[in-house]
Amino acid sequence: MTINDHVEEFHGLPVTDFREAEEKGKLPAADATAWRIGLDWDDEQGFAELWQKFLDTVEPERVTALVLGRWFPEEPESLSEALPLILAAADRLPALRALFLGDITFEECEISWIQMCDITPVFAAFPQLEELVVRGASEDYDDKERLGLKPVRHEKLKALRFESGGLPAEIVRAVGACDFPALEKLELWLGVDNYGGNWTMDDLAPFLSGAKLPALTHLGLQDSVFQDQIAALVARAPVVPRLTGLSLSMGAFTDEGAAALLEGQPLTHLKTLDLHHHYLTEGMQQRLRDALPGVAVDLSGAEDPGDNWRYVAISE
Template structure:
């Protein structure tokens, strides 16, 4: 799986592109504004750091629009994202100009622009501190990604898309105080791309659930899907969920059997098992055993000479 095009919707809103030197285009209803900038003439540098033309372009853009009207923002390329750090510091610097920002997607970058596991992020803790009204935060890419334990009163949805999510980020999230968090999604990925989180790292979530409002949980794209399924079978957090997403991983019949043999799942509204390694017979059995649940078993894979693989890695 790759990202062949940029996102069309974000935070329940259609995405509309922002252009330098142009006012906000007329729209009907709420939208998510998208901005990307990459100066082809600016030389690529081997050293990592902020991409200066992007910072200048963002300032120019904000000078030309009504920033108080921006409630949802999607940020695409900030230069070649394998060579340029995510503009976290710049976003914090301009936070006073975006007082109503409620939803932020940092890294809406398609595969032709930069592979997901090459996207250079940063410590994103300052974003949560700079934007107290933020309700939705989605981050793509995990190179150098960090999150320190913090508190945010309003955050309701937190998603990390990666081919390999560092365990430190998982621990940072689970050590945070997010009293309003309803939707948490980790694309855990593979060890070869930095995905070193273990079931032990997830235990504070599975057994204690630090987020009282949590109802939708995704532990996706994981090469340890078997162990996660076994841990979920008896995890107290499952009883509080309405949606459980284990898609894009390497779950096989044995792992799914362990999940089904545990606590009841009939209270769920949705169970997402897309892109795993279930046999047709077992996929049909899961659907039959959970008649009141929307069970998605589409796009099952077959193990090849290369073994099993997650949907997203590089």
């Protein structure tokens, strides 16, 4: 599985590519869409020029959602080249409620090559932000800048997702140390060690307890080869009784993990249980359906449970 397409909807709005819409002379109302700002292969202008043109063309004070595409024309460059431009325009974006950093497909740049930076300033610059998605982290190479985050408190954030083929332990720990009193949905693509995912089970404890996430109703701990072990922790996690959605998808989830879930605390209160991309036998899939008749269980993307080489959905 790879990320083949750009997002078409974000924060409940259709996504409009500003560059394409501006070239066609068909610009929607500033608050009617999530604006995608990104470079194409043949763009002669740089990101700074494109960003300034966007600010000068639309009514930025009405923009509610931004999707940042590729900020580099060819070879990957650090987000530290583009993020300061967005932060500097924060006073011109008072209505911004949603930000997607890195809507980049595998053809444009593999997820493990996307060079991020410290995103902590985003929270201070946009105190009204409700949704944040961050894609990429970069492998631990000397010539690549990695994703950074320091523990913060943000009053308004409701949804947070980190998409990565390998989420560094320091990021997982920083998220766990943050205060997000309004956060309802948290998803972490944990990834694998080969691509920087050096987190440990202990690092997941803050999310499983939910003590610092009083509003959390959806938890995703995904894209790991250790999904069975995570499931065993989830089976007795204090946060589970107040969840309506649980995602353990995209990883090497087997009958062992499913059995742990079924033998643990009740899950019948859930509205959704996302297990797509899994290694479950047909018999166990049926057991899950029978045990959770009122739950929308996603069992799509079944892989061969007899395969000794089990892979996650997103890594490189």
